[in-house]
Amino acid sequence: MLAKEFAKNVVRRIWRSGLYAEVLHLTDLVGATIAKPKASEDGFTVVMSPAGDGNIGDSAMLLSFLDRSSGPVKVMMKVPKDGFESSLMSEIRETYGPRVTFVSGRAFYRSLPPMRLSSSIRFAREINGAKSFFVHGADTIDGGNVSASLAAWSLCRVASRVGLRCGVLGFSWREQVPEVVAKSMSKANKTVPAYLRDEISWQRIRKSGAVKAIPVADMAFSLERETIAPTTVKNWIEDQALSDKPIVALNVSGLISNYMDQTPEIKAIVEQIHTLGARVLFVPHVIRETDDDLAVCRTMYGKFANEDDLLVDELLSPLQVRWIASKAAAVVTGRMHFSILSLSTATPVIALATAGKVEGLFKLFELERLVVPVSEGFGSNVARVLSGLWQERVETSELIKLRLPAIRERSMKNFELL
Template sequence: MQLTIKTQILFQLLSIYAATLGFLRKTKVRSQIDASALFLPPSDPGSIGDEAMLAASMEHLAAQGIQRIGIITLQPTARWENLKLVTDTINIKGFFTRGSWWERFRLVEKISRYEHFYCLGADVMDGFYSDNVTLLRLNLVALAAKTGADATILGFSFNHQPTDAAVQSFSQLPASVRLCCRDPISYQRIKQCLQRPVELVADLAFMLQPAEDSDLTVRVSKWVRAQKAQGRIVLGVNANALHLTKVTRLKRDEFIQFYANAFINLCSRNQKISLLMIPHDFRGDDSDVSIAQAILEAMPSAIKPYCMQVPTPCSAAEIKSICADLDLVLTGRMHLAIACLGQGIPVGGVTYQGKFEGLFRHFELPGMTIDPEKAFQPGVLTDFLIDLIAKREDIHQQIQSHLANVKVLSVSNFERKPKNALAG
């Protein structure tokens, strides 16, 4: 994607204005900036994974003395219900495409009022979903850095085929912008693309504190423990429509029935299996909630008494707490895998975008993922689960042996290293 001439000119003018604000900040002509941070999320509300990263980051910064926390949204009505530390919301809908020039310059001035600017990179920095989304975010990071804010792209992954526009935009970022890759594979990929320092971190959500005492958590955990008291193995399951785009031969009904058949086969091979469906994204008609409900409806009556779905709405912290009681989880959402790993719980991933492999590399855990094209073949997903169930105690021990170090890497998203300590 190429920016229009008009947009390029606009960005150049905004850059000059941002640099002027940066000069005034540096020379202390402007009033002193307070302890503050502004966040640019990966998307608007609806993703438990995005909420986990944001909540963990804000809690960490508040504990470090950050007094004012702002968040940027793409929709005027967007509200992050579970982010209690947000003091200011800035809407940027149509920043480069509509609105008056005054509004755009006003936005840059608002950004300049913050000490820190944090872009949550997640999986939207390589152009995979949209060059427009990636370039807008990188342009905002560049503008923030030029205003003198301490700008960082927090814990992001980078797939094996980044777009040319994304790579070019990364290469044009100001040298002061920190790049924090959240897994070893992404770290190597972006080092090959860019000639600039990159830091290896772990995902922000590893810092999230579980909500152990909420009514929802207590209710679900009570059911899980009752199942385990009967000698049953409780398997957490997240299925989502992302894989419908990867496995084009399956229609929605076929996709639902395939999951149901895999669990029916699993229960026939191990009659002590109980299922907890765990939605992790509430957006769209084919949300995780509707997918989970459809799978449970397709289960035979003999199995349904041993099935439950996590009620919604729920928070990321509640999901993380619930995961601690499970024996094993199968997920198509990476941040549910992180919630499990953060609690020492074995988890298998149905992959997408090449993200899971890098996550498990932190724990030196091979064989924990399955490609959707392979998973949705008769018997394969069931065999995958049977193998993980048999190995779950060894997997648990391996997770525990690496978890402390991974949590340190998660915190390092917010620790600016000396220039001579950075890898490039």
């Protein structure tokens, strides 16, 4: 175990070196030199997205991008290794038809030099004949995973050098970004504009050396299509409406559970929801091995739910989550995009802050008071904030409605290069 941890630390140290960043980018340049891709103004659009592994937020950004695009689009995303289509891929095919095609993008983020060369060549071949290349930054661009961040910025530089119109869309910039990632960003940003989804991130990235940074709002605010939840959830929600019982949608984050026991915190939150006379709808937002919401939602549901509460036990689409949020009196979530999908329906939402990213989002709505930092005892803090919000939820919803048109206009700026 100690040897394994030592090896991980060595790898992380290598990733954070300027030499590693240069070797990675040189590998991508060699790949482009071998493949000789060319841009075409009459060509297709390429988007590299982290979507495809059970994260509804990443899926929401991809769908919003596809909604605003026209013509052929090649999506570089996480494609199941077993050869079967994910539910997201099937939804995209049904919605957009043959104009959208898929390419496995996992290796473009994860492959390391010198083995990366084969991935670099494949990337260059995939963009041959394209007119534009976009990266959905999400949580893969500002150093959460240093190697993946460096890879994304490097490929932007390659695509821009080939002559493609490029942009990095829909991301936040954390307060403490590794220096090597900031330098890689600043090199790419000379020709590749960065679209930051909140003012705080915009200010941070400018301090990191960005010269082409545009403040926008998250792409998911531009989603306008609607759909309903699965039948079981839909029927339950309708039953609560007939019984005149308000609903609070509660997300328990698997990411937070990776580093702390949330049991006493969720107990306090659920008890407060019941005290307010509301039903609890447990909603997982990310379902995957590394930070699975469903596993922890199921555990908390088993411990604290009343017989009239409900657990959603499957991965929903972003539009289904949005529909659920629209039916809730309030939402409590540890996932940022559940906040965004809730705010887009003018539903009051309390967000747990884990990485310094939701604060900027809530500042856009002047609702910073609804952000609760994650630390020991956050459950009682959420309960207190929820109690106050409950008395003002109609007024809060009206405030959100007042802000939404301007936020949606900012969101649309993400697509100005399409």
